[in-house]
Amino acid sequence: MYSIDNYQTQLKKKISRLNDLYSKYSHPELQVFESAITHYRMRSEFRVWHEGEDLYFYMFDKQADEKIRTEQFPPASLLINNMMSALMDELRPNHSLRHKLFQVDFLSTMSGEILVSLLYHRQLDNEWMAEAKKLKERLSEKFKVDLVGRARKQKNDLDRDFVIEELSVDGKKLIYKQVENSFTQPNAGVATKMLEWAIDTTKNSTGDLLELYCGNGNFSIALSKNFRKVLATELAGPSVDAAQYNIEVNGIDNLQIIRMSAEDFSDAMNGKREYYRLKGIDLKSYECNTIFVDPPRAGLDLNTVNLVSKYERILYISCNPLTQIENLDILSKTHKITRFALFDQFPYTDHMECGVLLERI
Secondary structure (H helix, E strand, C coil), rough: CHHHHHHHHHHHHHHHHHHCCCCCCCCCEEHHHHCCCCCCECEEEEEEEEEECEEEEEEECCCEECCCCEECCCEEEEHHHHHHHHHHHHHHHHHHHCCCCCEEEEEECCCCEEEEEEEEECCCCCCHHHHHHHHHHHHHCCCCCEEEECCCCCEEEECEEEEEEEEEEECEEEEEEEECCCCCEEHHHHHEEEEEEEEHHHCCCCCEEEEEEECEEEEEEEEHHHCCCCEEEEHHHHHHHHHHHHHHHHHCCCCEEECCCHHHHHHHHCCCCCCCCHHHCEEECCCCEEEECCCCCCCCHHHHHHHHCCCEEEEEEECHHHHHHHHHHHHCCCCCEEEEECCCCCCCCCCEEEEEEECCC
């Protein structure tokens, strides 16, 4: 249950749990990066309940098997909380905007921008668009806001479907385009600490860096200063487009993004297949001694584990220690853990984000 008084208690349980899980490996002392205890989430999703003339956000309590009316949500950023109140005041009296609305998603930033996505069980017509434009005008008096309307096979943007985040990382301002409905780190404060840990971990690196699952270039851009060149892969088109924007706006000149999955890239590197997307890219010009991976919860597939094991240094961040351990059972045969970290991205839950640096034995 969410209670700020329980934060240190739940964090200690995570520390103990993580140390137990990794006890079979020889590793240095665990570095722990705490979260803020409130207003740490930059994105949140809420269902909407219609009750006569009333309309409100709710969350579902599985243990109590009931809906919880949610006027404010302390884990979410202050910007989201302020928008929740302002938005609901606008939606309640407006039939066109509230009709068959079932969910609202918020994507906020530390730079003060917020994107609101309205999700419907109906098609959005011209009347909805007209009312949505008026809504944006009114909200823009107090917020730097953009709106998106979504329905089945339909997406209506009012100007743009992204926010621009600005993070202060290792003494430098980094700018990131974050696109609606694409992955972004939920806890910006802890995400910044992750970037700074990765920079510190690789600061004495030689050669080049290969990154798999690079998303919008979040880590690639921050780490580029520690390497001669960086080659990164990502499959999702919107994330690749955002990464290209982020490379340009941050003035990065030694980073190249390839749009392909980590699995396909592994096959290409192992000579199993040739890919058109690699045409014109001189892979032999890269001297990658370090590889960075931040995979989905399922972890790395066997082909990718085999590819990763060929590098001198492996920086591996995981949102699922159990699948990371499955991979480490193989990687620990050739590498040892020299850095070990817990990033508390998800306070008051059992979820843990773990980082390890592996160096060849």
